[in-house]
Every structure is written in structure tokens, then in C-alpha cells.
Amino acid sequence: MVNGAATLNLVERLEKQARELGFVAFGVASAKEDPVRAARLEEWLGEGHHGTMEWMETRAHHRRSPQGLWPEARSVIALGMSYAPARDPMALAGLSDRARISVYAQGKDYHDVLKKRLKALARWLIAEEPEAQVKVFVDTAPVMEKPLGEAAGIGWQGKHTNLVSAEHGSWLFLGAIYTTLDLSLSQPHRDQCGSCQACLDACPTDAFPTPYTIDARRCISYLTIEHKGPVVEEFREAMGNRIYGCDDCLAVCPWNKFASSAHSMREFLPRGELVAPRLSELLALDDAGFRAFFSGSPIKRIGRDRFVRNCLYAAGNSDDPGLLKPCRDLIEDPDPVVADAARWAVGRLTATP
Structure with missing residues (x-):
């Protein structure tokens, strides 16, 4: 000892x-x-x-x-x-033809x-x-x-x-x-959030019933990564163009002003094709293409079907008529969740303003 x-x-x-x-x-x-x-x-x-x-x-x-x-x-x-x-993780919020992937997964x-x-x-x-x-x-x-x-x-x-x-x-x-070693213990860190609630206000789906408590069932990170079935329609529009995770509550934290990318590991540098990927290209991925494209990425673990489901929700939120054809092509997808998302996206893209 x-x-x-x-x-x-x-x-x-x-x-x-x-x-x-x-x-x-x-x-x-x-x-x-x-x-x-x-x-x-x-x-x-x-x-x-x-x-x-x-x-x-x-x-x-x-x-x-x-x-x-x-x-x-x-x-x-x-x-x-x-x-x-x-880069600012929120920078792609207004680019409807592009997909937003959480910083940690790039x-x-x-x-x-x-x-x-x-x-x-x-x-x-x-x-x-x-x-x-x-x-x-x-x-x-x-x-x-x-x-x-x-x-x-x-x-x-x-x-x-x-x-x-x-x-x-x-x-x-x-x-x-x-x-099993009895090591000298560090002092616990005190809470320094104070009265700030920027993260709570930024959440697009109101996933925080109270400060310090998250309801995963309303969280976009959970919905795009962990949730396997169709996402309830209540949250589809709020997902915007986020197809894997969500950085909003993290990105607005005032303490980030002290963070420097110079401290990040080289391995965590974003792959160029994941910084602002085109939805049209992601929607075209079959299972083999998905596995090859996301080799070595944490995104690979959710599988092609769940990933394309997310991309279809983003396409439905895009107001981009150029995405109508790739969405229609997926209406007969063998996966019923993908097919459901495709029908929803087509309905949104063809709806009368």
C-alpha cells in the first residue's frame, strides 16, 4: 500500500x-x-x-x-x-442543404x-x-x-x-x-454555473425539465443516436439539420471562451467530408457505402438505417426542392422506419406554403 x-x-x-x-x-x-x-x-x-x-x-x-x-x-x-x-458548431444552422454532425463525431x-x-x-x-x-x-x-x-x-x-x-x-x-491503490484524493470541484442558464435556453426541444436534469427522451443527441424507431413528429422539425448528436447546449456555454482547439488531439481534428456534408450525398448511402464512409468513426455504430432516417428528417426541414428526388427514392426502402421518414420528408417538401 x-x-x-x-x-x-x-x-x-x-x-x-x-x-x-x-x-x-x-x-x-x-x-x-x-x-x-x-x-x-x-x-x-x-x-x-x-x-x-x-x-x-x-x-x-x-x-x-x-x-x-x-x-x-x-x-x-x-x-x-x-x-x-x-469552428463554431452552430455555423451550419442556416444551411439547409448541409447536415450538422456533433463536433465530437467529426x-x-x-x-x-x-x-x-x-x-x-x-x-x-x-x-x-x-x-x-x-x-x-x-x-x-x-x-x-x-x-x-x-x-x-x-x-x-x-x-x-x-x-x-x-x-x-x-x-x-x-x-x-x-x-486498488489508495491514492491521495483531489478536492471536488465547486459548481460555477451561477445564475446562467444559456444551455437551458438553447435547447431546441426543451429537454431540461429542471436545471441539472436532462430528459433523454426529448434530447436530440438521444433521438439521433440511441433511439431506434421513428422519432415522434413533435421533435422532427426541431431537429433541423442535426443528423448525429447536438452541440447547442454545449456550444453556448460561456466557459468555452477559455477553451482552445490548440489543446485538442490531432486524432480529433474533423475529417473534411464531415464538417459540412451535403444531405443529398448522405441520403444516397447504402449499407456498404455507409460502412465504408464512416469507417473509424463513432457514427458507424448506429448503422445505415438509423443514419438515413436522421438525414430524411433534415431533408424534410430543408425547404430544398433539390432534395425531393432522393427522398422519394427512399419511400420504398426495405426498412420501415426509413420509409416512414421518407414519406414525411416528401410531404414536407411538397406541402403548399
Whole structure:
């Protein structure tokens, strides 16, 4: 076991190593259960705010605390990597023939990038402390990265429920390393949102029933990525030309003025063809074309049908007669959800003003 000054020294060296690997935010939290965090999770699930993300509920006992997932864990190393964009994420809002893809999905798949570096950091830690056991996580396990990040002092959960950093704004990819080591803990970060509610006001679907609470069932990120069936018509128009995710509540955060794209990893630089893609070209993608086009991208995981469904909603909102033919071509699509979206889009594009 590492104790006292030796613990502090280890954490300082660990942070130095993390920063050399490209992490811009670092902190350590306890692996023990926080009753307040656990109660908030149960309340959120009880309200049904997780929508069809059943895994949130079925593994809630693991999400309650790091020790709920791994009883031997003693400390959590919380890490953040910047993906601050060089361009305004809202710039495409008025370009009806173009599609808007969330900033985080325009480069390489962050899961792969972060996990590779988390594993490198974990190997370094084991080399320093051979008795240590570690597990690394990047958004694919029942780990509450955002509240753990707040407990570790790398930011605070803003009113939009995402982590906000005073240095990097709302643009952080989060990862965590659980370890059996008792490491020196960081001070939790205090909330610095104040009276600001820019993120709440910016949401096009009113997905925040109260500050600090999101109803995923109304969130465009959820609707375009996680939701598998037809999107209810109430939200289709509000989706605008957003076809994968939504950056609105993140983009308007005043703390972003301190974020710099210079801190972003090269892997997160946007692919040119994803910055402002033409809807007409995306609507023409078949399954093979979709897989090839989005190879190495997080977008690939939602599949061609859900992706084209989103593009059809965007086309229906475009008022662009040039998109009528590609929409009509999809009315007989084998996927009933795509066909439904195509009929909706054609109806919108042919409606009398």
C-alpha cells in the first residue's frame, strides 16, 4: 500500500505522465459510494428520463459507485481530453442543404483514442506499483464519468448535465481508471454555473425539465443516436439539420471562451467530408457505402438505417426542392422506419406554403 508523502508523490508523477499522453484534466476520487450521487441516479431512472436505454436501469447497481462495479477498487483516476473545436458548431444552422454532425463525431472514434492512452497510463502505474490492479473505462461500461469527474475536481456538472471545465469549457472526453491503490484524493470541484442558464435556453426541444436534469427522451443527441424507431413528429422539425448528436447546449456555454482547439488531439481534428456534408450525398448511402464512409468513426455504430432516417428528417426541414428526388427514392426502402421518414420528408417538401 502507498501512504502519506509517497502517495502524493505518486499522484504527482501520475499526473505528469497523464499530461504527456495528452490528457489535459486529471484528478483522483474515492471509489466508495456517494449517497447523494446514488440517490440522484435512482431518481433520474425512476422518472424514466433514460428513455429506451435499458442498460442504464439494468446495471444501475453497478453505476451507483465504482465499488458497486468492482468491490476491490479504492481510487478512481478521472481524466479528460480536450476536443475543443476550431469552428463554431452552430455555423451550419442556416444551411439547409448541409447536415450538422456533433463536433465530437467529426474525427476519429474517441473510444479508441482514449482507451489506447488510458491503457498506456495504466501500464505506467503498474510498473511503478506492481501490486496495483487497474481497470480502464471509456463510456462503454456502467461508469458515471461525469459525477466522478466532478468529485475528482476536473470540472463540475453544469445545468446541461455535462461536465464543464474552467479551462476547457464543455469540450472534454472523459475516461477513468479504477485502481486498488489508495491514492491521495483531489478536492471536488465547486459548481460555477451561477445564475446562467444559456444551455437551458438553447435547447431546441426543451429537454431540461429542471436545471441539472436532462430528459433523454426529448434530447436530440438521444433521438439521433440511441433511439431506434421513428422519432415522434413533435421533435422532427426541431431537429433541423442535426443528423448525429447536438452541440447547442454545449456550444453556448460561456466557459468555452477559455477553451482552445490548440489543446485538442490531432486524432480529433474533423475529417473534411464531415464538417459540412451535403444531405443529398448522405441520403444516397447504402449499407456498404455507409460502412465504408464512416469507417473509424463513432457514427458507424448506429448503422445505415438509423443514419438515413436522421438525414430524411433534415431533408424534410430543408425547404430544398433539390432534395425531393432522393427522398422519394427512399419511400420504398426495405426498412420501415426509413420509409416512414421518407414519406414525411416528401410531404414536407411538397406541402403548399
